[in-house]
Amino acid sequence: MPTSHKDTNLRTAAVIPAAGRGVRLGPGAPKALRTLGGVPILVHAVRAMARVRAVQVLVVVAPPEGAAEVRALLDAHGLPESTDIRVVPGGDSRQESVRLGLAALPDDVDVVLVHDAARPLVPVETVEGVVEAVRAGAPAVVPGLPLADTVKSVDPASHTVTGTPQRALLRAVQTPQGFDRATLAKAHATVTEDVTDDASMVEQLGVPVLVVPGHEEAFKVTRPLDLVLAEAVLARRRATDGY
Numbered sequence: 001m002p003t004s005h006k007d008t009n010l011r012t013a014a015v016i017p018a019a020g021r022g023v024r025l026g027p028g029a030p031k032a033l034r035t036l037g038g039v040p041i042l043v044h045a046v047r048a049m050a051r052v053r054a055v056q057v058l059v060v061v062a063p064p065e066g067a068a069e070v071r072a073l074l075d076a077h078g079l080p081e082s083t084d085i086r087v088v089p090g091g092d093s094r095q096e097s098v099r100l101g102l103a104a105l106p107d108d109v110d111v112v113l114v115h116d117a118a119r120p121l122v123p124v125e126t127v128e129g130v131v132e133a134v135r136a137g138a139p140a141v142v143p144g145l146p147l148a149d150t151v152k153s154v155d156p157a158s159h160t161v162t163g164t165p166q167r168a169l170l171r172a173v174q175t176p177q178g179f180d181r182a183t184l185a186k187a188h189a190t191v192t193e194d195v196t197d198d199a200s201m202v203e204q205l206g207v208p209v210l211v212v213p214g215h216e217e218a219f220k221v222t223r224p225l226d227l228v229l230a231e232a233v234l235a236r237r238r239a240t241d242g243y
């Protein structure tokens with residue numbers, strides 16, 4: 001019988017890029033180290049991934065000079081012993097940080113999730129949906145949501161609209177994005193253009209990318225108002241499910 005990643009004991013890992021400064025959030029500590037409900041955003045994101053049974057290995061990509069601090073922070077927050085958590089220093093771009101995280105994966109990992117530390121409140125079901133789709137054979141999977149706003153393309157020099165893509169054909173994509181490890185490794189080894197997510201690198205290889213349902217609570221903490229929203233979501237969870 002041919003072996004495929006569906007019927008072996010290979011493991012699923014999550015790379016969590018957390019090396020960004022968070023310029024759009026305004027002055028302060030690196031975004032992943034800012035707190036929500038008194039707990040660093042990164043710790044929320046690591047817990048969210050560690051809560052998923054299928055995910056057995058985590059690689060946290062820390063700010064370039066902050067790996068020791070991040071290691072200490074994670075140890076101080078008592079994360080589950082059953083998850084193998086590694087910390088590596090990141091790079092100047094998200095892409096570089098993910099590449100450095102991939103380099104720290106153990107050999108027996110065949111499915112890789114890449115999850116922004118800046119999406120601390122992703123629900124377990126969203127992560128599970130991505131893992132299941134990769135395990136079922138999709139080489140690349142992204143969680144996506146329909147857009148609320150109409151989107152225009154513009155000429156940035158003249159501030160003139162150049163087009164309006166049909167909204168029904170657009171999706172806002174989130175993380176975790178899930179991949180067959182070899183596919184993601186090949187994408188990172190061959191694509192050099194600037195990209196803002198991992199799936200777009202895989203798209204450039206001509207590999208199909210499957211969209212599964214995203215979740216509103218998987219939003220990325222990017223601007224100051226997102227912190228207000230995240231605090232509200234967390235407060236509601238703590239009130240309703242003893243989170």
Ligand code: CTP
Nearest residue numbers: 017018019020021022023024092093097117118
């Ligand atoms: N990231 C990273 N290494 C970088 C840049 C970004 O690991 N050199 C990570 C961020 O820490 C974040 C994720 O990539 O978890 C998504 O990036 P983004 O939301 O853009 O975060 P920042 O780059 O930190 O924010 P900004 O662009 O506002 O500076």
Ligand code: MG
Nearest residue numbers: 020021022094
């Ligand atoms: Mg950024």
